[in-house]
C-alpha cells in the first residue's frame with residue numbers, strides 16, 4: 035500500500051492566497067476593494083504624484099499646487115503656501131502640503147470639479163496628517179448654486195489617517211471636491227478617492 039504524497043489542505047491553500055492577495059494590495063497602496071455596487075470616479079492627480087505648478091501671482095496664495103487641483107481662495111482674506119511634500123508621503127513619492135498662516139475671513143480651499151449623477155451616493159476620502167488640532171473640511175458642493183451635498187470636519191493627527199465624507203447628490207451636477215481650511219494650519223494630504231454607489 036502506498037502513502038499518498040502530502041498536499042496542503044485547501045484551507046492552508048486559501049490562507050496562502052489571502053496572504054498573497056493582501057501583499058499585492060499593500061504593494062499597490064490600494065484602499066479597501068470596491069464591492070459590485072461601487073465604482074471609482076477618477077480624480078485628477080489623486081495621489082499627488084503628477085507634478086505641480088505655480089499658484090500664480092496672487093501674493094496671498096504662494097507656492098505650488100498639484101496638477102489637476104486649484105486654489106480657490108483669492109476671494110478670501112487668507113495667506114496660504116502650497117508645496118509638494120516628499121517627506122514620508124502616504125503613498126508614492128509626493129503629497130500636497132498646505133500651510134495656512136492667516137484666515138481673516140473666508141477660507142482656504144483647494145478644489146477640483148467632477149460630474150456627479152442624480153440619486154447616487156458618493157464617498158470622498160482623503161489621507162491627512164499635520165500639526166494636531168487642525169480641522170480640515172472635506173466638502174462635496176455644487177459649483178452653482180452652492181448646494182452642499184456632504185460636509186465633514188476632520189481632526190488632523192500627527193500620523194497619516196484616512197477621513198471621509200458621504201453625500202447623496204440630488205441632481206446631475208458639476209460638483210467641487212473641496213479641501214477647506216478655515217483657520218491657520220499646517221497639513222499634508224495624499225491619496226484621495228471618490229467612490230460612487
Ligand SMILES: [Ca+2]
Nearest residue numbers: 081125126128
Ligand atoms: Ca502620493
